Amino acid sequence: MTFEQPATAHLPASAPGPAIDVAHLVKLYKTTRAVDDVSFTIARGSITGLLGGNGAGKTTTIAMIMGLVLPTSGRVQVLGRAMPAQSAEVLGRMNFESPYVDMPMRLTVRQNLTVFGKLYAVPHLRDRIDALAADLDLKEFLDRPSGKLSSGQKTRVALAKALINQPELLLLDEPTASLDPDTADWIRQHIDAYRRTNNATILLASHNMLEVERLCDRVIIMKRGRIEDDDSPSNIMLRYNRATLEEVFLDVARGRAQEPVS
């Protein structure tokens, strides 16, 4: 048994190869094909939107990238490491936020961030928590139990947890779901600012077309576990001859766009 010391050195963001490399990914739940032969790569420093309706396979795809769900077949590489076999080598360099998980409700916001900061071996943790509290406007409820916060405050805390280790790769599943437009916009600004400041890679699953349109360099549209389209938002709108991604999404969802305008 060897004992490991917290380390601060890691690969630079400019390291070669994509941040995420997914090849022929399949996930079968009994007879349901939740993800069906999905392949894509995500460039380092980019922000990509994974779009699709309920049951499109977005969350399962993200969960397989994180190593929380084992694929039936196919291959996932994250920051150059095979998932889940080499997950221990990269989990400290990535983080995530999802509506399917919560922060422990009885712990205060500060206690939660302290625990996760220690799990990720964040140096100068107190300073990091103070900086996040200032950035994400958490100061006034830092010592309040997480369970007593509003949904907007909880989302900000979840984002603080996702940023505690200043990840190179951030996976966000519906980061603004159930938020009012003002709070949602505020969160989006912070995600964008984080990416720009840190040259981080972000993969974002969302139902919110405006969000994807505003934030993402690239959009992957999923339907029934398969990739329907994959391009920049402007190119996709141009190809489908639509003014908004929402219109494209409705076309795809309702099967009206089998033959996009070339």
Add this chain to the structure above:
Amino acid sequence: MTDVATADTGRGIAPHRIGAMILRYWYLLISSWPRLLELVYWPALQIVTWGFLQTYIAENAGFFARAGGTFIGAIILWDILFRGQLGFSISFLEEMWARNLGNLMMSPLKPIEFLISLMIMSLIRLAIGIVPMTLLAIFFFHFNFYSLGLPLIAFFCNLIFTSWSLGIFVSGLVLRNGLGAESIVWTLMFGILPLACVYYPVSVLPHWLQIVAWILPPTYVFEGMRALLIDHVFRADLMVDALLINAALFVVSFAIFMALLNSARRAGSLLGGGE
């Protein structure tokens, strides 16, 4: 990229991650005085109720007068076994109740580190419950549990190993099957109670059940305790046998936990966790 981000190399066991989890459970424990009180309440109730029963029987039956303390000793040792498993499993259940398992599994925390932190928490919770219980035994019944001396360490180690093995096994079941399997956490140990011969010697059981009883490490501990208190003999052979069975039980439980964790990953049940 920055001076904040870290990269654990992923090799070996990291004490700082185990420490982080213990801190998480400690914060939880001190956040609620009813939780702390409950840890003391049930063991105290046990010892007082059954201790007075032993006093009554001892006054009216010659054998129990001679074997003073066996009943109270059995109650305390049983509570170490029961509360040890409960302390382990409840800390695990806290993650399920809080829907926090996804956060942990996605963090650099390794399953073995998670389990070690649960073992340490079971010791902490056990100490909070058992120490007042033993003090009550001294105060009301003049039974000094600690006077058992060195054999007590052998009894304790064997019982705590069994409780951890069962805790690991039960946590694996809950991990795989969700909170629908939660009741096993509370009831599994009671299935062992009659077979481990906590309050009576193994010879009381029918022959075929004695074979089953000797598969369980706690049986050796309770027989050893009776040998010590009644015959004033420390049966080291029983403790060694128990330790060997415990080692096998621990390895099997860990293997089952890892298999169930992989099964949960295949089934996609780590996100959410619910029922």
